[in-house]
Amino acid sequence: MNFFKRFARNRGALIGLAILLAVVAFALLAPTLYPQSPWRMVGRPFMAPLALDRFPLGTDTLGRDIASGMVHGARVSLMIGVVSTIVSLLIGVPLGAVAGYAGGFVDDALMRFTEFFQTIPSFALAIVMVAILQPQLGSIVLAIGIVSWPPVARLVRGEVLSLRTREYVQAAVTIGQSTPRIIFSQILPNTIAPIIVLGSLMIGSAILLESSLSFLGLGDPNLMSWGYMVGAGRTRLIDAWWISFFPGLAIFLTVLALNLAGEGLNDALNPRLARGRE
Amino acid sequence: MADVSKAEPVLSIENLTLALPPLADRAHAVENVSLSIAPGETLCIVGESGSGKSMIAHAVMGLLPKAVKPKGGAIKLAGRDLLSLDEAAMQDVRGREIGMIFQEPMTSLNPVMRIEDQIFETFEAHGLLAKSERRARTLALLTEVGLPDPARLAKAYPHELSGGQRQRVMIAMALALEPKLLIADEPTTALDVTTQAQILKLLDNLRQKHGTAVLFITHDFGVVAEIADRIAVLQQGKLVEQGTADQVLSNPQHDYTKRLLAAVPSLIPPQRPAIVESKPVLSVTDLGKVYRKRSFFGAAREVKAADNVSFTLAKGETLGLVGESGSGKSTVGRCCLRLIEPDGGRIMLGDLVLSDLGKSALRQHRKRIQMIFQDPFASLNPRQTVGRIISDGPVAHGTSRKDALARAKELLELVGLSANAVDRYPHEFSGGQRQRVGIARALALEPDVLVADEAVSALDVSVQAQILTLIKEIQQRLGLAILFVTHDLRVAAQICDRIAVMQRGRIVETGPTAALFAAPQHAYTQALLAAVPGGARFGH
Numbered sequence: 001m002n003f004f005k006r007f008a009r010n011r012g013a014l015i016g017l018a019i020l021l022a023v024v025a026f027a028l029l030a031p032t033l034y035p036q037s038p039w040r041m042v043g044r045p046f047m048a049p050l051a052l053d054r055f056p057l058g059t060d061t062l063g064r065d066i067a068s069g070m071v072h073g074a075r076v077s078l079m080i081g082v083v084s085t086i087v088s089l090l091i092g093v094p095l096g097a098v099a100g101y102a103g104g105f106v107d108d109a110l111m112r113f114t115e116f117f118q119t120i121p122s123f124a125l126a127i128v129m130v131a132i133l134q135p136q137l138g139s140i141v142l143a144i145g146i147v148s149w150p151p152v153a154r155l156v157r158g159e160v161l162s163l164r165t166r167e168y169v170q171a172a173v174t175i176g177q178s179t180p181r182i183i184f185s186q187i188l189p190n191t192i193a194p195i196i197v198l199g200s201l202m203i204g205s206a207i208l209l210e211s212s213l214s215f216l217g218l219g220d221p222n223l224m225s226w227g228y229m230v231g232a233g234r235t236r237l238i239d240a241w242w243i244s245f246f247p248g249l250a251i252f253l254t255v256l257a258l259n260l261a262g263e264g265l266n267d268a269l270n271p272r273l274a275r276g277r278e
Numbered sequence: 279m280a281d282v283s284k285a286e287p288v289l290s291i292e293n294l295t296l297a298l299p300p301l302a303d304r305a306h307a308v309e310n311v312s313l314s315i316a317p318g319e320t321l322c323i324v325g326e327s328g329s330g331k332s333m334i335a336h337a338v339m340g341l342l343p344k345a346v347k348p349k350g351g352a353i354k355l356a357g358r359d360l361l362s363l364d365e366a367a368m369q370d371v372r373g374r375e376i377g378m379i380f381q382e383p384m385t386s387l388n389p390v391m392r393i394e395d396q397i398f399e400t401f402e403a404h405g406l407l408a409k410s411e412r413r414a415r416t417l418a419l420l421t422e423v424g425l426p427d428p429a430r431l432a433k434a435y436p437h438e439l440s441g442g443q444r445q446r447v448m449i450a451m452a453l454a455l456e457p458k459l460l461i462a463d464e465p466t467t468a469l470d471v472t473t474q475a476q477i478l479k480l481l482d483n484l485r486q487k488h489g490t491a492v493l494f495i496t497h498d499f500g501v502v503a504e505i506a507d508r509i510a511v512l513q514q515g516k517l518v519e520q521g522t523a524d525q526v527l528s529n530p531q532h533d534y535t536k537r538l539l540a541a542v543p544s545l546i547p548p549q550r551p552a553i554v555e556s557k558p559v560l561s562v563t564d565l566g567k568v569y570r571k572r573s574f575f576g577a578a579r580e581v582k583a584a585d586n587v588s589f590t591l592a593k594g595e596t597l598g599l600v601g602e603s604g605s606g607k608s609t610v611g612r613c614c615l616r617l618i619e620p621d622g623g624r625i626m627l628g629d630l631v632l633s634d635l636g637k638s639a640l641r642q643h644r645k646r647i648q649m650i651f652q653d654p655f656a657s658l659n660p661r662q663t664v665g666r667i668i669s670d671g672p673v674a675h676g677t678s679r680k681d682a683l684a685r686a687k688e689l690l691e692l693v694g695l696s697a698n699a700v701d702r703y704p705h706e707f708s709g710g711q712r713q714r715v716g717i718a719r720a721l722a723l724e725p726d727v728l729v730a731d732e733a734v735s736a737l738d739v740s741v742q743a744q745i746l747t748l749i750k751e752i753q754q755r756l757g758l759a760i761l762f763v764t765h766d767l768r769v770a771a772q773i774c775d776r777i778a779v780m781q782r783g784r785i786v787e788t789g790p791t792a793a794l795f796a797a798p799q800h801a802y803t804q805a806l807l808a809a810v811p812g813g814a815r816f817g818h
Contacts (some may be wrong), residue, residue: 167651175670175671176644
């Protein structure tokens, strides 16, 4: 209960959580709210918001319902954000744990490998990967995962490095536990809090990355996404601003919400780091 | 002891009550405490951890944590109530009228500033003295606190100084503006005994010279006996006894004071049965360990943490490894378990050469030698239940979890906890109880040898006495051999059959405890024994 109390003390975090829940609700209800494909042309193109009750957010250059695109896009954005974050955690956590626990040469080698990825501009790498692998859901998730794991590895390595010298880890060595067991049952459970916080922030940046890729036309052509909608409307920004504006606003709010909630999680999970002397 | 005049008190605390936040384990950190200190007097506030003694010091300095609020009473410094002052006025009081020395000399100086600049800041904060005068005054202060070569040290950074030297710098800073009151919050707890003795002497000299009143906060009755004019004993935020040092130490009135005094281990080793001569369970020969600090320029620095260390340990025997910090005693203890890999030498467990084993063979034989750790708060995984913590060892060696848990319950009862503790998490226990869990974990693997690394150093005296009794009982029942690493000669006197004194990685003297305490041979052993605080009062 204490956890929720500490989380709730951060008002921004509550706002973030509320926005997030709304986005998730829209994403889940998308097939019921708009059973038709968001790609279908349903009306005249360039209809302004609220011009017709049927299209509260208007229609785009080809007469597709923007509201329908928004809710279906929420599914894609959230799914890609979550899945690609899981992918990068799956790469980063074991790598960081091994580097931190083994130390010495192994640590040096793994960290140089990590730095290799950090020195390449992540967006450029993602573009190249998606272009080579064909723009499909799987390859987009993989590309985002691969460019975003280095911070995870560094964080986990640092945590493990400090936990490894704790007395309870030494005690586990003296009772004869095997190294993998020590890492999994003694060390990693104690690094979960910062990983969760980092993870929640990474979902936000993954959504941004996916939007940028779709904006450039490298999204999955079968999936409606917010980034694609912004990109599709950009040539008519002056006379039909709503085509780009609403999906852009959705990206902005969702990423903001994730950051606010992540901050709240940080306060709740690391009570000692919370601001102000208690 | 200084003669204390009946003059107007420097500090008088009247019915002070400090309220804790609503969910704390008690309502008041400090309740209805009244104290007063005359000029030139040293008042010791003694209490165990959580008694609220530091809260009083922080209240006087106006440095209370936000959650703790003064609820009643007054703190009068020379007649002025400090609780009613605003922040700006309080800032002026701090430093100028009250100086404070903290416990941890390693962290109370700013690591990126030269010593002299940090002392300058004190003058600057109060807008005192011209630049040139500040320098002269700083040098005078550093000389006064007995630092060697003050002109050079003034230009040094904190990391170039030893712990004792840093504490001297802190004292110089606290005394820079000649305050009327000096608050010392456990100022010697983090120091070695020989350094501690020097710092206590310095504080006493300065107090006599300047007539400063000293509020000294400590948990250590040995230190109290050395320095106090008057003593106030605090239990759970309430003042239970107050009086002159002689009264309280020789004729305590309150039960709690009596209990605390009785728990202070005596320096006189008790009679103990002779150990039956047998083949040693643990024998260490020519153990060596060198720490190398790689440096970018110039030669690498080498520290010999263990240098040709040899000793043996028989079944049922306790060998004390005694020395100051940096003497290598912990390194030797950890090398015996190969938690630290030794550079050379042989470690034998019975007939098994532990030092030659490969990684997987070592893991199988680890259960024969186990360790009790120092810090009961860091040695238990906060995310595992006590049952899991104790049973992990046997499980790693092939016992089923169910059997191991059943055994864990028996062990918990053996160490004086109830069996239903298996389902609880470490944070639900007190320090002493956690240490019992740590002992149960070590015993779960039925080892031949236990290494206790400062196993009671982090505990309050009364708890310390209980844990020492427990270790002795278990040793008698199971016939364990114990390697007891400690810096505390009182504890060593009580529990060890033999003692090995270590200095700079070498064992300088070994012998049966009684003989070693009665007639120490090596100069270092003599210095150590002479430095034990309160030696004159608590048994010699």
